[in-house]
Amino acid sequence: MTQSESCDDDPQTTQEQILQATYRALHRYGYAGLTIQRIADFTDVSKSSIYYHHEDKDELLLAFLERVLRDVQAGFEIEPEHDPVADLERFLERIFASIDPEPATEALPIGAYVEIRSQAVSNAAYRERVTDIDDALESQFRSLLQQGVEQGVVKDVDVGQVSEYLLTTIVGTLERYATTDEFAVEVVRAELERYLEHRVIA
Template sequence: MPDPGDEFWDQFDTHEMIMEATVWVLAEEGYQGLTLRKVAERAGKNRGLVHYYFDSKDDLLRSLLDHVLEGTKRLMGIDDEDAPSEKLWTVLEFQAYGPGGVAEHGRHYHIAIHQLQALAVHDPKLRKRFTRNHTYLVDLTAEIIAEGIEDGTFRSIDPEKAAVFLLAAIDGARNQDLSLDTDSARDTTLETIAWFESELLGVSDRPN
């Protein structure tokens, strides 16, 4: 857990620092415990600076989902030179564990998002952002599968349906690990996807 003044915060500009502090406070204290004051304290900034960027807690949370999308694009780490199967597993493992993999930051990242998903049911603005972020991931995954079909890596299959299925399986497993007294649903799901991969997509080995 990064404390105010830790070197962890030095890698961010002010806006990103506020977003990262929001992730940690939201993950640790939930929506009810999240305040602009606590976000400012975690980032080691004064409350007035947070208010300069954000008018309210709701404004902060909606901006967080914008930040998550940009972070996904930046941190996922897909290499254009990788084979389609490697690209696919990069997406799936990022969705399962978040930035930093199984480390503490990845877990806090997904706990924070899990908190917001419940709110999105009754908040159209949050739901619109979640839908946009999900669509980005489905489109990206479908493009990777289509690339693999074209070069013969994957068998012929509907890329979008396969993408929706794979992401739904990962999302469900991740949410189970976060909300129940389990910690193996993601590992089990990824292992099962690897086992079924030859049937689903026509390849048999999960990239190392």
């Protein structure tokens, strides 16, 4: 999510500033420490203006998750090279790059995302947004794998099952990365590459 220093009274611009400030506040304080005031501190938009656009923190975070969903879809989008295997590898490269502790591009703090994701356990609205994000990622996997099967470069696997496995591995990686002191992302990545080489790629 890119940052902007501009300030405008236009509702869409104000909303964008609020979402960008939410990103920065999450980065600083995490979900548990997030407040409307702390969000306001990261922007020229007043606390009362934030409440004008959003009833409470949960409603704001739901809007933020909608933005995350769009960023996931756009950020992991790749230019097809008509080689499903290469496209799948590049897609996974994009995902693991976002887990890098020192990413080359600004990304949603993983800890904050995991904290928000955990709210889906008891909040149906959060669960719906998180499910949408998962579905977007799984759909990408399904599409690439199906193309590979049709072109004969991917084995005749159950595309749905493989997609579910890949997604679950990625989500589990995010969870462990955010919640444990010692976790080697590169080990998971290497094993995932071996899985694809021996079980999926023809």
